[in-house]
Amino acid sequence: DVVLINAFEVPDGQREAAIAAWEVSRDFLAEQPGYISTVLHASLSPEARFQLVNVARWESAEAFEAAIAEMRAAGASPQIEGLGINPALYTEIRRD
Amino acid sequence: DVVLINAFEVPDGQREAAIAAWEVSRDFLAEQPGYISTVLHASLSPEARFQLVNVARWESAEAFEAAIAEMRAAGASPQIEGLGINPALYTEIRRD
Numbered sequence: 001d002v003v004l005i006n007a008f009e010v011p012d013g014q015r016e017a018a019i020a021a022w023e024v025s026r027d028f029l030a031e032q033p034g035y036i037s038t039v040l041h042a043s044l045s046p047e048a049r050f051q052l053v054n055v056a057r058w059e060s061a062e063a064f065e066a067a068i069a070e071m072r073a074a075g076a077s078p079q080i081e082g083l084g085i086n087p088a089l090y091t092e093i094r095r096d
Numbered sequence: 097d098v099v100l101i102n103a104f105e106v107p108d109g110q111r112e113a114a115i116a117a118w119e120v121s122r123d124f125l126a127e128q129p130g131y132i133s134t135v136l137h138a139s140l141s142p143e144a145r146f147q148l149v150n151v152a153r154w155e156s157a158e159a160f161e162a163a164i165a166e167m168r169a170a171g172a173s174p175q176i177e178g179l180g181i182n183p184a185l186y187t188e189i190r191r192d
Binding site for chain 1: 141
């Protein structure tokens, strides 16, 4: 598997809007081949640099990239003014 | 539970040193009350803004903060020149 981690910098007052937009994308991506699971995290502190962090599992980098391309083509990723995104693919190197 | 997510900005050529330093801290923290688990992720791409992302579970925010204070007092968190850290506590708000 690969792990998609995306740390969102959310403009003040936009947390609910960002979650709603994330859900539209999640609903689309969850139907794509190679999708395994996803967990969206919300910071306990409003001061946190990244108010939302998504951690999702995919069968492969290729599956993820194909799904993202499909999502963009389908317009299934609503844009939020000023939302900072930092998506990248990872592999687990230490677990205990 | 609470989830500690820490996205590391790693200076060029310092990934192995950052992992080694992380292991010293992990070994200390894993012995502290309230520790549950941790997974360290390494980016597939060297271009990723955050080369390393730690996702750890703790029984409570208080347990985590006490453990961090103990770690600092014990000097169990080796410093890496130029390492950017972004630790924050999170709760899961969407899971599927």
